[in-house]
Amino acid sequence: SYVLTQPPSVSVAPGKTARITCGGNNIGSKSVHWYQQKPGQAPVLVVYDDSDRPSGIPERFSGSNSGNTATLTISRVEAGDEADYYCQVWDSSSDHSSYVFGTGTKVTVL
Amino acid sequence: EVQLVQSGAEVKKPGESLRISCKGSGYSFTSYWISWVRQMPGKGLEWMGRIDPSDSYTNYSPSFQGHVTISADKSISTAYLQWSSLKASDTAMYYCARLEGVTPGLNYFDYWGQGTLVTVSS
Numbered sequence: 001s002y003v004l005t006q007p008p009s010v011s012v013a014p015g016k017t018a019r020i021t022c023g024g025n026n027i028g029s030k031s032v033h034w035y036q037q038k039p040g041q042a043p044v045l046v047v048y049d050d051s052d053r054p055s056g057i058p059e060r061f062s063g064s065n066s067g068n069t070a071t072l073t074i075s076r077v078e079a080g081d082e083a084d085y086y087c088q089v090w091d092s093s094s095d096h097s098s099y100v101f102g103t104g105t106k107v108t109v110l
Numbered sequence: 111e112v113q114l115v116q117s118g119a120e121v122k123k124p125g126e127s128l129r130i131s132c133k134g135s136g137y138s139f140t141s142y143w144i145s146w147v148r149q150m151p152g153k154g155l156e157w158m159g160r161i162d163p164s165d166s167y168t169n170y171s172p173s174f175q176g177h178v179t180i181s182a183d184k185s186i187s188t189a190y191l192q193w194s195s196l197k198a199s200d201t202a203m204y205y206c207a208r209l210e211g212v213t214p215g216l217n218y219f220d221y222w223g224q225g226t227l228v229t230v231s232s
Contacts, residue, residue, distance in 0.1 A: 001172075033218040035155075042205055042222040043147075043155065054220065086155055090215045096172045097214060099145065099157040 002091035004102035011108045018074040020105045022087035025068060030089045032070040034063060038083045046085075047072060074107070082109045112136040114144075114206050114223035121229045122196050129192040130226045132206030139187035140164040143209040145219065146180060146191045150202045160209060161189055196230045203227050 005023040012018040022032060032050050035043040045054050047063040050070065060075045074081055087102035117131045132144060145160040159170035163182040170180070179192040189206055203225045211217030 031216050031218075035219070037155075042225050043207075043219070044222070045218060045220050048210075048218045048220075049216065088155075088218065090217070092215065097169070098171050099160075101155040101157065104154040 001096075001098070002089070002093055002100050004087055004089065004100055006085075006087060006102040006105045008103070009106045009108065011110055012074075012077045013110045014077055014079060016077055018077050018081070018107055020072040020074075020085050020087075020107065022070040022072070022102045023068055024070075024089065027068055027070050027089065028066045030065075030091075032063065032065045033088045034061075034072045035086045035088065036081075036083045037086065043086065077107075077109055079109050082107055112208070112221045114208060114221055116204075116206060116223040116226045119227040119229070121231070123232055124196060124198055124230055126196050126230075127192070127194050128196055128228065129190050130204060130228065132189045132191075132223050134187045134189070134208070137208075140184050143212075143217075144182065144189040145207050145209055146178075146189075147205045147207055147219075148174075148202050149205065149225075155205075158191070158204075163187075163189065196228075198230050198232075200228060201230050 034047040036046045037043040046061045050065040051063040062073045091100045113135045140163045143160045146158040148156045158174040159180045161168045161180045163184045182189045206223040207219035208221040209217045210220040
């Protein structure tokens with residue numbers, strides 16, 4: 001099955017830039033979506049189709065995808081960005097196609 | 111406003127059956143697939159399966175095939191996740207989520223329910 005690997009944690013100072021990676025075999029050929037999950041809350045879509053933002057999501061959230069790595073970038077980080085972030089793709093490479101989530105990254109704002 | 115409202119928390123014993131629900135509103139319920147996603151305590155997100163509410167066609171993750179049943183009643187805009195015999199390892203938060211788009215390689219979960227906590231303990 002397809003595996004998406006994320007760093008367990010990323011720490012960033014307020015006002016700086018956080019970059020969260022999502023590694024997968026030839027992930028650049030897939031559409032990657034990103035979700036933010038704050039403690040005790042349901043996930044929220046923050047980036048879809050590699051780099052598009054749903055309405056209501058700040059421009060500070062951006063995404064890119066190439067080769068074996070997709071990246072979610074949070075610019076001018078705020079305390080409210082502290083959360084777990086998950087990448088997600090659709091995998092059709094095996095007999096059983098599935099939606100696959102990354103391992104998750106906890107973003108801590110220092 | 112699109113909303114997915116899930117049923118309340120459940121406490122069950124091993125071996126018992128359970129059905130939890132997810133009611134959609136603010137959109138055409140039969141126009142979007144609904145998925146269920148598991149999150150075990152302190153762990154990440156796992157896709158369980160999806161249903162097309164228009165005809166109740168389902169797909170399951172191999173990890174959950176045979177262990178749960180996903181169904182829907184389009185007349186009341188509600189999707190369900192069901193167990194016939196719960197195990198302690200089923201203790202988790204379960205989310206329903208709407209799938210935007212019809213192409214599996216391109217669609218994503220654009221709206222989520224608030225989650226239903228299922229606790230299985232003797």
